Amino acid sequence: MKVTLITHTPEPEKVVAAAAKLCYSDKADIATLMNSLDDPEAIRKFIENLMKMHHYSPLEHISFTFGIEGVSRSFLAQITRHRLAAFSVRSQRYCAEDWSAPVVPPSIANDKARAEEFRIAMESAWSTYRQLLEMGVPKEDARAVLPNACATRMLVTMNARELLHLFSLRCCTRAQLEIRQVAWKMLEECKKVAPTIFSQGGASCDQTGRCPEGEKSCGRLGKKKETEKNCKSEPKKS
Amino acid sequence: MKVTLITHTPEPEKVVAAAAKLCYSDKADIATLMNSLDDPEAIRKFIENLMKMHHYSPLEHISFTFGIEGVSRSFLAQITRHRLAAFSVRSQRYCAEDWSAPVVPPSIANDKARAEEFRIAMESAWSTYRQLLEMGVPKEDARAVLPNACATRMLVTMNARELLHLFSLRCCTRAQLEIRQVAWKMLEECKKVAPTIFSQGGASCDQTGRCPEGEKSCGRLGKKKETEKNCKSEPKKS
Amino acid sequence: MKVTLITHTPEPEKVVAAAAKLCYSDKADIATLMNSLDDPEAIRKFIENLMKMHHYSPLEHISFTFGIEGVSRSFLAQITRHRLAAFSVRSQRYCAEDWSAPVVPPSIANDKARAEEFRIAMESAWSTYRQLLEMGVPKEDARAVLPNACATRMLVTMNARELLHLFSLRCCTRAQLEIRQVAWKMLEECKKVAPTIFSQGGASCDQTGRCPEGEKSCGRLGKKKETEKNCKSEPKKS
Amino acid sequence: MKVTLITHTPEPEKVVAAAAKLCYSDKADIATLMNSLDDPEAIRKFIENLMKMHHYSPLEHISFTFGIEGVSRSFLAQITRHRLAAFSVRSQRYCAEDWSAPVVPPSIANDKARAEEFRIAMESAWSTYRQLLEMGVPKEDARAVLPNACATRMLVTMNARELLHLFSLRCCTRAQLEIRQVAWKMLEECKKVAPTIFSQGGASCDQTGRCPEGEKSCGRLGKKKETEKNCKSEPKKS
16 A cells, blocks of 8 residues: 655645635735745644634645555545545556455455465456456456455545545544555645644544544543554554 | 436426526516426426526436445446435445345356356355455455455435436446446436436437547447437347 | 425435435345335434434435525625535526615614615615616626625525534524524424434534534533523524 | 636646546556656647547646635625635625725726716715724624625635636626636636646637537637637726
């Protein structure tokens, strides 16, 4: 799995500050407003306040484009359920798949017997796939035998508001491990270029101090400091 | 594959007519406007005109909810790329899959040798899946070995404008057969309850008299009358 | 101001229950699932649980169409900022406005001196508007002199999830009175046809027991029982 | 009126090319793919082809943020109907308005008698506004007397696909002059940084060679070369 921040709106926190200030500033025209935003420390404090007041709409002006690769088709099914996003995904209709690197869940990879079962199934699936292609079946149909473990890659673009929403759901311990790992990596990248906005990023409990999972809660919230460490490192195990 | 229109906005064409008339009607309040829409033939003519003028925004007020089942996970990946929609999909994380009815592409099913290859691959995949479950692997991870052919089911809701957009792409001969079949069935259902709106539904060429596919065009447009028959029946072959 | 529920997805809570059950139900096909939902009391309990777990995506399948009239152009500017919605609005480009019923904020209407100032301004604005029309200015340009108080009407369609979001912002005492009144009336209508889903509807504090407004909070949350009464009746004063 | 391109995704056409190539490229990982995009001329040709094939989804990865000021509240009502966008708008609830620069439609400004009528109406509206404020009416209510001509300013962010859609509607001679002028200026700015993508930008007829306006068509399409000149210059007249 590899997550790369391919590009993003330049000076993202300055743009957010400009958008927010525009709404309430009484006099300045836009050029004056932009020019007045020359003190990074002042911007930082302003954004901090904005986030505290849940004034999120200015976050929609800045967007982040990620390259995500070495992830499974199960991951694809989950990430594409976020609809306020742009996706460009390697096509199984037009590209031939090779079996070199299926995505193995750690619960399988970390156990010899399970891993062996899995390896055999993968070899068999790809062998049938190649066989069907040779028999003249089009790629788009032969892929019917390919497993969810099949690796894919994609470009994903989201704005900062939607990213915070994605993190609230997908950084949570109730999300499946793979997408949780990707979400934490995306968050890490975001923090490098928009640290104030994303400093509170993470699962619902990180962002709001509340867990909406009811009886299915992981209980992490209660022992926050300890689990924060665990949670963030846990996805890196594999 | 089974496509059912589960529910929809009642009296859809009347609602669209009301929305469109509201924009330009000079005097009436809304109740008067609704009451004046009592002549189905007048509504039909009005909607016909609306569609001719490409005045599509009133179509967003009416929505249609479909049950779609016996479709593959490949289909799922394609339909969920339409983002102005609501989806509820059977979860592979929480439901155990059984292999009773994988979705077999006709290019495989209609050829004995291919079908036999395919059948063996399916049995093998599900056998590994069950094996992994027995070894204690959680469903959400064991599903890594499940194939795209795995059947799923879902509820999908879209408004009429987005449906026409979906049809323009997915009724096209360049769409994969499975989603094309579903799209034509959805269109058929829509025509039963909103015949005027959907009378021109279908691929881009049906809706606009133009093909955007360039050199990849199927050429159907040129020999329309003949191919229309072919195209609409073709998806039913399987 | 008048808010009418023009139409909505039939049996909305049954549809939501079906969508939610489909995700986790192991065996049934969709027809069996729909048929099994025959006990209103069971549906009610199921939905209650769903709402408690913040499992909101099934709410997107059901939509509600409102007629809203006798509201100001200021209201229009606010409601159209909700983007997951369909709008059909009386056009000021093509319809001539009459001044018979501008929308007067209570802070003006309830004070004689203010109301008189306001009345004179309205008469003057409409008189100039008519004058410009007579001088040959097109409606779309003459409207430049029309005030925000100008009454308009519209059809608005939203799904239940987006409605709950709108209520969280617009039922709040920090929202302007006019849109707050409309929001509470919309909520009232929703409760009549989907009482379980909307029973917790209202401002953020009603829905989550939390106020995100920080130092700008109205303090209503602290003295909930009392203010709930006040808040809901307050918008009806005018 | 002033339209400024405040910021945009860096190297926009390279990002679009990467997204499009990713879908169909058989071997490369994302880093290799990005590195291979080093020939501007090759990118230009690739994008040209993409646009010809109507393969628009990669355009969603790049976004453009505009500062728009000196526009009327009528313009605001129109631009906010585009919902796939981020808006931050000067608030009339919290900012006091001054009358120094209302937005005057040319059909009024270019005629002495009309302009005088208009000027008197503006003075009167602002005088009442100030009067109401002095009488203790909150800004959010006093604004009820402010006219559509009131100037506002905003930050607007859209992706390239949605921009092309906006241009198709708002560069059209059937759009009102003010939004048409803004749309053409936005297009001009876009062309400076993504010339290949936006080279065909403009009204529907510019983008598709077709006019959807039926009997309300301006006829510009028939005498294209001549009117193109007229149309693009026409909005600059005022």
